[in-house]
Amino acid sequence: MLSMARAARIEHRDLLKRFWKSARGFWGARGDRLAWVLTGGLLVLIVVHVFLQYRINVWNRSIFDAIEKKDASVVLQLTAIFFPLVAASVACSTTQVFVRMGIQRHWRGWLARGVVGRWLKNGRYYQLNLIDDRHQNPEYRIAEDLRVATDAPVDFFAGVTVACLSAATFIVVLWKIGGSVFVQIFNVSVVVPGFLVVAAVVYAVVASSLMAVVGRHFVSVSIEKNQAEAEYRYALMRVRENGESIALLGGEAEERADIQRSFGNVINKWALLCGQHMRTTVVSQGSSLLAPVVPILLCAPKFLEGEMSLGQVMQAASAFAIVQGAFGWLVDNYPRLADWNGSARRIAVLMTSLDRLRSDERDEGLRRIKRGQAAGPALLHLDDLSVTLDDGTTVVARSRMTIEPGQRILVAGESGSGKSTLVRAIAGLWPWGSGRVDLGAGRRLFLLPQKPYIPSGSLARAVAYPGAVETWSQHQICAALNKVGLGHLEKRVTEEASWDQILSGGEKQRLAFARIILHRPDIIVLDEATSALDARSQSRMMTLLDQEMRDAAIVSVAHRAELEVFHGRKVTLERCPGGARLVSRIQSPPHPVMRGAAASL
Helix, strand or coil: CCHHHHHHHHHHHHHHHHHHHHHHHHCCCCCCHHHHHHHHHHHHHHHHHHHHHHHHHHHHHHHHHHHHCCCCHHHHHHHHHHHHHHHHHHHHHHHHHHHHHHHHHHHHHHHHHHHHHHHHHHHHHHHHHCCCCCCCCHHHHHHHHHHHHHHHHHHHHHHHHHHHHHHHHHHHHHHHHHHHHHEEEEEEEEEEHHHHHHHHHHHHHHHHHHHHHCCHHHHHHHHHHHHHHHHHHHHHHHHHHHHHHHHHHHHHHHHHHHHHHHHHHHHHHHHHCCCCCHHHHHHEEEHHHHHHHHHHHHHHHHHHHCCCCCHHHHHHHHHHHHHHHHHHHHHHHHHHHHHHHHHHHHHHHHHHHHHHHHHHCCCCCCCEEEEEECCCCCCCCEEEEEEEEECCCEEEEEEEEECCCCCCEEECCCCCHHHHHHHHHCCCCCCCEEEEEEEECCCCCCEEEECCCCCCEEEEHHHHHHCCHCCCCCCHHHHHHHCCHHHHHHCCCECCHHHHHHHCCCHHHHHHHHHHHHHHCCEEEEECCCCCCCCHHHHHHHHHHHHHHHCEEEEEECCCCCHHHHCCEEEEEEEECEEEEEEEEEECCCCCCHHHHHHHC
């Protein structure tokens, strides 16, 4: 049996592998064509930057030697050289920032397109809510964690490359300047070659070791803090999304208590993270203050004995600081490394959940509903369809139904009997089960849920959704609004506003019927799509639908008995052991007079 700690380490490693499996594709055959160009350009700029650092380091030695000798002409010459060096260094650093952030921007865009594409494909964004996994708040993972997961590695790559080149370059400088030193140990004289290099390495090892000890919990604390922040944002988002229901029920006090609990967790995690930052700051701040002084103290004896010039001392101090900075790169970047670690793992968890859904789609051995093409004139055919939960529990068992053009079918049943689940299986959103759902060739199915989705933007875009607003003229959109009783909004059709908040529940459902008139699908599925309408408005919408869409098949899921008059066939889901079953009965088509009477209620 694996210990919990070892199991967590293995899971951590596997998640990071999963992240890199997708992320490294940026430099692959299907990656961004600018990936290698930008990466190569960044490497060239880093090399130039280190070379300019070396030239400035040499300049430091020369200027202080000239000052020590009081040679005014040399000081003047070196001063003239200094400004071009500074300008070149600034230009190189600025270009390096541009290229580095270009890599980050392109990498994030490339990876985000891939993750969002997989998330939106085949309704997976919806199915993620139905499976048991740890992918909460996928929108935060895509927006924030993916940004951190692609920003930080580029900075790390640049930082490590600069650190390695700088260390290699300036270790040589320290070796040449410092030379050897004699150390007396128990009356024995020991020669230490390259003593400044040895001192720099020892100093860096001590500082890094201290940082590793005091910051050993940084990763786990950072991950917990990010998770707490995500849960807090989710709690606030839930209040915004369900504001009307909360306000009508007077649930502000309970919501405030829940938000305070969530925020309290955030504060606690921040306190733990603050402690980690304080401990690491002691090490990093102390290290940065000591680094410039240590080489001067080490070189002082040689300078006082005349073995080193002032320029050599200052060059050694500068080189020591650069080497120390290179060796201490991990010390300075440990907090950000922890943040990246947590973000990469969180985006990898989302990737693994999407992998699971994709694997289920491809695995023929799993119980999944098959979809194909209906034969003959049928618009839709259900063949031995069983709908289950993702754990295999049967909701609807062995359903058979054929729907032809012009048919009006009402699906009824007790609450919780599986009506909405059956509808989502027909629409292709619910994949778990067995049997077949066959759709007529070239036929379109349009599902109207109880709560229509209203996108941001203009009212015209809301009516045209999910099609592009440019597909229809403004006159056609206004005509559809008039037909469903929303003519009073005709003058505001191009206005961009928060229509999801402006429109009432009934107006949203009327707008959904206007969409049907524009899109003219072959199969219309109404899932409690008139629940927010009064009886008169409901009758008018159903009559309008019957008149406008005579050849379309309509399948209604509803509880209202008055809807039966608009359907020629009623199907009831009855609870049975092993899953609900469809019981069908044929009704005589409603007489036009009855429909007219219903519409005039």
